[in-house]
Amino acid sequence: MSGPDTPLLDKVTYPADLRKLKPEQLTQFADELRSEVIDAVSVTGGHLGAGLGVVELTAAIHYVFDTPNDRLVWDVGHQCYPHKIITGRRDRIRTLRKGGGLSGFTKRSESEYDPFGAAHSSTSISAALGFAIANKLNDRPGRGIAVIGDGAMSAGMAYEAMNNAEAAGNRLVVILNDNDMSIAPPVGGLSAYLARIVSSREFLGIRQLARRVASKLPKALYDAARKTDEYARGMTMGGTLFEELGFYYVGPIDGHNMEHLIPVLENVRDAAEGPCLVHVVTEKGKGYKYAEEAADKYHGVAKFDVVSGKQDKGPGGGPPAYQNVFGETLARLANDDSRICAITAAMPSGTGVDKFARAHPDKAFDVGIAEQHGVTFAAGLAAQGMRPFCAIYSTFLQRAYDQVVHDVAIQNLPVRFAIDRAGLVGADGSTHAGSFDLTYLATLPNFVVMAPSDEAELAHMTLTAAQHDSGPIAFRYPRGSGTGIPIPGRLEALEIGKGRIVKQGSKVAILSLGARLTEAMKAADRLEAKGLSTTVVDLRFVKPLDEELIRRTLTSHEVAVTIEEAAVGGLGAHVLTLASDLGLTDAGLKIRTMRLPDRFQDQDKPELQYAEAGLDADGIVDTVLKALRHNSASVDSNIEEGARA
Template identity: 60%
Template sequence: MTRPTTPLLDQLSGPEALRDMEAGTLRRLADELRAEVISAVSETGGHLGSSLGVVELTLAIHAVFNTPVDKLVFDVGHQCYPHKVLTGRRDRIRSLRQKDGLSGFTKRAESAYDPFGAAHSSTSISAALGFTVARDMGKPTGDAIAVIGDGAISAGMAYEAMNNAGAEGRRLFVILNDNEMSIAPPVGAMSAYLSSQYPSNPLHRMKSLAEGMESALPGPMREGARRARELVTGQGGQSGALFEALGFDYLGPIDGHDMGQLLTVLRSARARATGPVLIHCCTVKGKGYAPAEKAADCGHGVSKFDPDTGVQAKSSGGPPAYTKVFGSALTEAAARDPDVVAVTAAMPSGTGVNIMAERFPGRVFDVGIAEQHAVTFCAAMAAEGLKPFAAIYSTFLQRAYDQVVHDVALQGLPVRFAIDRAGLVGADGATHAGAFDVGYLSTLPGFTVMAAADEAELVHMVETARQHEAGPIAFRYPRGAGTGVALPETPQALEIGRGRVISEGSDVAFLSFGAHLAEVQAAAALLAEEGISATVADARFAKPLDMALVGQLARHHGALLTVEQGAEGGFGARVLQGLAASGALDRGLAVRNLHLPDRFIDQASPAEMYADAGLTARDIAAAALSALGRDANVVPLRA
């Protein structure tokens, strides 16, 4: 694959060199930087559109501010690829999202230019305010600059931070990267508000809220700034009034691809600001790469692709993805039951509810990046007899835990939680791992917690959740393709709290919870080759736990191993607690809990990540041999 010619970028020593460049040179460098990002992501896959949209903005920020003394905080972080190229990581940019490579998000351990790690939305303003207070209390740090998208700024945490920052009155900079496109088209009043900010008169492109800033602008722009400021302060319009009400000086909207305008505004703001400033910067997601600009999602997340055509590498086929199976099963459930509704937090295609939306658009609600609101919204609908399915990634449901506890569990409301991306997720790494949901949900009174061992079980669990009215219920399933089992023509509701035996043996028992069942069966096959007979059971439920099944396994086997794709303190801990309470441990039963280790696991392929976690079939078989007191060398642990 031919790589782009980048003479300016090749000579760049670091961000400090940008501060001596003229606007014209920076424009040419932007073209090279954009080409480099396209070339790199074509080899690795990743978040293309968001990174292309901030090329000029990233260059301008580094050219104006004194990073890394000044703290540049990207919100979510999936737009940080140009930033990584500029800050000493170009030689590793083609390792993005790969094992032992660069993270796809900002990460403190990678570089001093990444002062704050990010991968979840709407944290940047809070972090920037923290850096600002540290500066004002004498720590060796400079200004703080938060770059937040129009989708991310719709979340409540962003407003909590802006309200606090406005009240504090400290000097900090928030750059609103407004491309009118987050992962899915932004929803709600904030999107409409920002859309209204695009003026037709070129003189209104920059609206200064600080009168002293006008004098710092070139002569031809001063009148436009004065007239724009009148609009912002309510003397002829409401542009920016919301941000000013929160205590921010508002500047914009400005063209985020006009290097001259960016440099002028950022330099003016840096020279004149005394308190919090919000700079409204309008960009185009996927800018400069036609295939991304034309794509429905503007190339938000792409697999490897041909940079000349934009055509992405096709999957090799095989079983459908769990997400698609869920979306189809939910749609069929909705066809049978008019009370079924679905709620997602800015991830309709990511969670599969877009499939239902195509058929029942009035019963699917995308609330934007607002997981807390999504859960309480579902709670009230459940209180009135609707059957809401809250389709949220495991890692994002963490953001709404108080609402799960207070608004759902405490009131015993039958909200159905469809938890996608359970377990380790691959290239997105530790920030998106679904490791903790079993632990944080199973502790809650009245909760039912399930995990699908395969895609057929997922179909049955959707139906189980639909019929369940006794309280909140959750079912978890992984990212990626299913196992290839036949899908049931007619879904059946599972008996609550009842597991199943997959195969029977006599020496050792495996009790699997969730999608690691196939690996457990492979471990049993390895043991069989050594003459060791294993029972394999699928728990299906972490809560209520099938203690009849657990007791049977404990009585009839020399060792019992639990296996799960979650953190310690989850399913295995519940089994141990049940065994202890029943007295099953009193006779010396050998028990082993196999789960994710007590550390975060960096990005790699899911198979590599589970190998790192010690959860391969060979690892599981070796643990069984150890529990039986036999030689584990026949199926040795990883080196």
């Protein structure tokens, strides 16, 4: 199947090729680039709407600025597919988000045109400022250019960076990609004309002359003149807030109109003013009607048919997604408990809070991309007697760790943390993997940390968390669908710190935490087939540990293996510490800890990622057999007897 007809795009491998085009060819080039993005993502799946919204902006930036010498930083990076196509990666664009293929985000190891890897929001201005200052200190000409969305501007880090940007001078350019019209006044010919005028050399030259003259005036008159200039432009174009932060504001301009974009960006490039903010208004999903009509559904997509827009989401049916189990369970509990409320940080559907919000709209709070605020907001709610659930992806909760420690744990406030996307996450790769929450939470005094092995356990743990008022409590669960276990009509709160024996054996013990239980059971069946009697324990809690169950299991089995979807420092480390404290390690007990490897794993199918990490049934069996061979000469005979049986 052939792709779209792209005669101009075919001439462009790198931005240097793009700059050979005539300005009047750029609109056609953008149309071809958009067609290529749509066709590629229809094959790979991925983030579609955001990338389509910045096609013209991407082309304009690379056309005007001297990339890669000018360092272009895309905030979050999920809109970078057009950027990748015109920076030497078009031949691999249909490997997006696949094992061994291109990352779905910017990545330093992929290209010199990706100077800063990103997948969490609101970091771009700080990074671009770093590039700009480094070039200034080394007398290099390159700029730092940050492209940041209006949603990402809701995070405090963006303003912290802007507050320190003055030292960069005109080497820093921030492009505010406003695709929700959440900030912009109406955009049209007049605003484009004004933006072009006030960013021109002539206007800036007159403005600088006026400033020099005004600087000779008494301070009161000078301040008045400066304010008059800023507010006059603020009244016609907006941007007073950014002027107060030290930026020269230009905009808003139509981000899909090359005749508007090119001259303004050229003026900004050549300006002698200080840091500049260009306010560009774009439309998510621009140029593909299905994405324009349903921007939320086409933000991230599965493979789809370009003509019909129909996404290939698999056969349908099957077990519910974990986040939906959480959202529906919490909504159900809130019917009988007026103290329950839910907080999410710009991810209502991803966390299931959207389902809670439909049932209890006055008790659901989307704080935007502001995890730090969300956690401390929850702490305030808890301190006032509410039962807040902070539903945040594991990878994003890292951004609020100080608040978790200082505002929640130290004060022993009963904030409930529903931690989604725990473990490996497939196509989103290392930036979104939930690898570290067990380690960074289970080290904290006062915390209870648990993990369900299936969707029914998740429902029980949601109730357990709701009823736990003596301190903070967290439960982590993976991305994707459950195991098919029915959710009971009557939920039961779990006893804090108590696990359960799922299968009783005598020689090998597998101590599982979370969703690896299914693989642990498969491994137990294979070990049993080899004549090795195997116990499987679902510990449920990493903090507090079920010390009695663990002590009893360790002392009655020859080999014990812990397994978890987390980095070192979680369950395995806590079990080893307990064994040491109890003196069990002196008895020659063999304990093996199975966890994620000490490296960041690239994107791939989740089952392949877990196989690579050794956290599947094959990995468990291999770990057990190696441990036994170190300890017993009778293993081979056991295996032979099992084979004969």
